[in-house]
Amino acid sequence: MRYSIRRFIKSPIIIGTFFLTFSGLLTKLIGFFYRIFLSRIFQEEGLGIIGLVSPVMVLAHSVCSAGIQNAITRYVAASKGDKKGESFGYLFVGIFISVALSLLMAWLVFTNANYIALHIIGELRCVPLLRISALSFPLATVHCCINGYFYGKKRAAVPAISMLLEQLTRVFCVYLLYQITLKLHANVSISFVCIGMLAGEFTSAIFSCIFLAFTPSDVDKISISSNMCSNIIALAFPISLNRVCISLISTVETLQLPKQLVNSGLTASDALSVYGVFSGMAFPLVMFPSALTAAVSSLLLPSVSEAQIMGNDRRIRNLICTTAAFCFALGVGCMVFFMVFADLLGTYLFASPVAASQIRALSFVCPFLYMSGALCSILHGLGKTGITFVFNVSSILLRLAFVFMAVPVFGFSGYLYGILFSQIFFDLLIILALKKYIIYN
Numbered sequence: 001m002r003y004s005i006r007r008f009i010k011s012p013i014i015i016g017t018f019f020l021t022f023s024g025l026l027t028k029l030i031g032f033f034y035r036i037f038l039s040r041i042f043q044e045e046g047l048g049i050i051g052l053v054s055p056v057m058v059l060a061h062s063v064c065s066a067g068i069q070n071a072i073t074r075y076v077a078a079s080k081g082d083k084k085g086e087s088f089g090y091l092f093v094g095i096f097i098s099v100a101l102s103l104l105m106a107w108l109v110f111t112n113a114n115y116i117a118l119h120i121i122g123e124l125r126c127v128p129l130l131r132i133s134a135l136s137f138p139l140a141t142v143h144c145c146i147n148g149y150f151y152g153k154k155r156a157a158v159p160a161i162s163m164l165l166e167q168l169t170r171v172f173c174v175y176l177l178y179q180i181t182l183k184l185h186a187n188v189s190i191s192f193v194c195i196g197m198l199a200g201e202f203t204s205a206i207f208s209c210i211f212l213a214f215t216p217s218d219v220d221k222i223s224i225s226s227n228m229c230s231n232i233i234a235l236a237f238p239i240s241l242n243r244v245c246i247s248l249i250s251t252v253e254t255l256q257l258p259k260q261l262v263n264s265g266l267t268a269s270d271a272l273s274v275y276g277v278f279s280g281m282a283f284p285l286v287m288f289p290s291a292l293t294a295a296v297s298s299l300l301l302p303s304v305s306e307a308q309i310m311g312n313d314r315r316i317r318n319l320i321c322t323t324a325a326f327c328f329a330l331g332v333g334c335m336v337f338f339m340v341f342a343d344l345l346g347t348y349l350f351a352s353p354v355a356a357s358q359i360r361a362l363s364f365v366c367p368f369l370y371m372s373g374a375l376c377s378i379l380h381g382l383g384k385t386g387i388t389f390v391f392n393v394s395s396i397l398l399r400l401a402f403v404f405m406a407v408p409v410f411g412f413s414g415y416l417y418g419i420l421f422s423q424i425f426f427d428l429l430i431i432l433a434l435k436k437y438i439i440y441n
Contacts (some may be wrong), residue, residue, distance in 0.1 A: 023160030027103050027167045028288050034171045035284050038193065039350050041178065045269060046190050048258075048276030052121050053129045053194070055251035056109065062132075064102040065141040067236030068094045070380055074235060076226075077153025086228070091149040093228045098141040109134040113329060125190070132194035139201040146208040158211050162204040170200035220383035220393030239380065242389035249396045253403055257415060258405040264414075274354065274412055281350045282358035286366065290335045293370045316382070320434055323374045331367030337362035361416045368423040374429045387433050395426035 039047060072094040079087040109116065113130040117123060143166075147159040174196035181188050253276075261271035338345070338359055346356025379388045402418025410417070 002123075023164045025292070027164050030167050030171055030255050032285065032288060034167075034174075035280060036349055039281055039352075041188055042190055043273075043276075045273050045276055047280030048272035049123060049125055050190055050193055051275060051279035052123055052254060052280070053126050053133060055117070055247060055254050056130060058250065059244065059247035060102070060105045060109065060137050061140065061144075061241060062247045064137060065098045066243040067145045067241075068098045068141075068232060071232045071235040071241050072145055072148035073152040074381070075231065076149050077154075077361050078084070079152075087149070087152065088254040089228055090232065091145065094148070094232055095142060096143045097229070097232065098145050099138055102137040102141040106137040107135040109137075113305060116363060120251075124398070128189075128191045130410045132191060132198055136201040139198075139205040142199065143205045143208050146212050149212070156210065157304040162207050162211075165207055165273045166204035168200075169203040170196040172196075173199040204283045223404070234428055238386045238389050242392050245389070247395050249393070249400055253396070253400050254405055256400075257407065260403055261412060263408040267410075271288040277350075277352055278358055278412070281352060282346075285345065285349075285355075286334075286362045286369075287364075289330060290370055290373065292330065293374055318376075320375070320378055323378065324371055324431075327371040328367050331370040335363045335366040338366065358412075358416070361413070362419070365420050365423055368382045368420075368427050370428050372423060372430065375427070375434065379430060379433060384433065391393055391426055391429040391433070393434055394429065395422045398422040398425055409428030 027259075038050075072090055075090040076087040079090070110131050111304065113127045113134070114124075116130055117126040143162060147162065150156065150158040174192050177192045178188060258268070258271040258275050261274060262268055266274065272286070342360035342363065343356045346352055346354075346359055349355075376388055376392075399418040399422040402414055404419070406412075406414025406417055
């Protein structure tokens with residue numbers, strides 16, 4: 001018994017989850033106070049403008065690195081025994097593809113910032129935000145690829161530290177710019193947020209590259225083959241297509257939500273303020289406990305991939321059931337907490353009664369929201385990226401339908417209903433896809 005406990009504690013997934021959880025919670029804690037700081041200096045409308053740029057960032061990440069990072073993790077995790085030399089090969093090939101895509105995406109966004117801001121987003125104040133954000137694309141892709149390598153090696157401490165450094169640099173940079181502006185008696189610009197993000201990506205990319213350079217390895221065994229590129233693309237393409245489609249639909253959702261709120265009776269300024277409360281206050285607060293589930297999700301992919309290669313269906317079943325039960329229980333606990341303390345959190349932290357009402361409404365989403373990320377990671381580990389793509393698109397289309405049909409009638413409550421029902425629908429689809437391991441074994 002003592003040996004089993006010691007072996008459990010020394011398990012890479014347990015150690016990795018600890019590092020990612022600690023770093024994730026600390027990062028989110030810093031980000032939590034950072035959000036409060038931003039809400040005080042930019043107000044609700046300023047947060048809404050910042051939120052309008054987020055879909056572009058998510059789209060760039062989806063195209064350039066989301067699928068490639070998962071592919072690197074999977075192939076590095078499978079590089080055991082005589083195949084150890086392939087791990088660095090997959091990393092370098094993945095970085096080459098990812099950086100090439102990110103440079104192209106950065107050029108497109110930077111040179112067409114005026115058109116994107118005016119004709120797509122509909123807010124000219126987003127132009128400098130888009131151009132600054134575009135500069136961070138190549139840095140972010142390098143960082144993500146190296147993180148994928150260390151996830152595959154089950155050395156989660158490196159991604160955990162880089163994530164923490166990125167957040168600290170971002171917050172420090174924005175705070176420093178804010179203090180300098182105050183001393184110069186100048187206007188505080190919302191561009192400071194994107195400058196801080198660029199500084200954070202630069203720091204995390206440099207740290208990851210330095211740590212990779214000093215990682216012990218047998219150089220003579222590093223191998224790169226022509227099949228590696230096709231293997232990465234074959235696995236990454238469905239994931240990237242999944243993220244791109246979701247990003248595009250999310251962009252439509254983000255841009256249409258303020259317009260539909262206007263149709264419900266709000267003014268344009270009030271609609272942007274309501275969205276700013278949601279994207280900058282209520283939703284980040286509800287997502288705070290997801291640091292724990294995100295850590296578990298990152299380590300599940302290589303563990304499930306290894307179990308599938310070994311044909312160990314029993315281990316896969318145990319991972320699915322244990323993860324689902326843990327994430328759902330965490331979500332129920334958080335739901336009760338946010339329901340009880342919504343007024344206190346919204347009023348004391350953000351000085352916004354609107355935030356309090358949104359936090360209470362979003363509390364019902366917690367059990368399903370926290371569980372979906374972990375179960376989705378298990379599907380990716382099993383190689384079922386195409387199924388995940390269909391599920392995600394179906395879920396977000398359902399939410400988009402609520403934006404067009406429910407928001408003009410019920411106001412912002414209609415959007416919150418859409419989030420809840422689409423998340424439940426998504427979880428049910430994933431559970432049906434995993435029924436082979438849940439029921440028949």
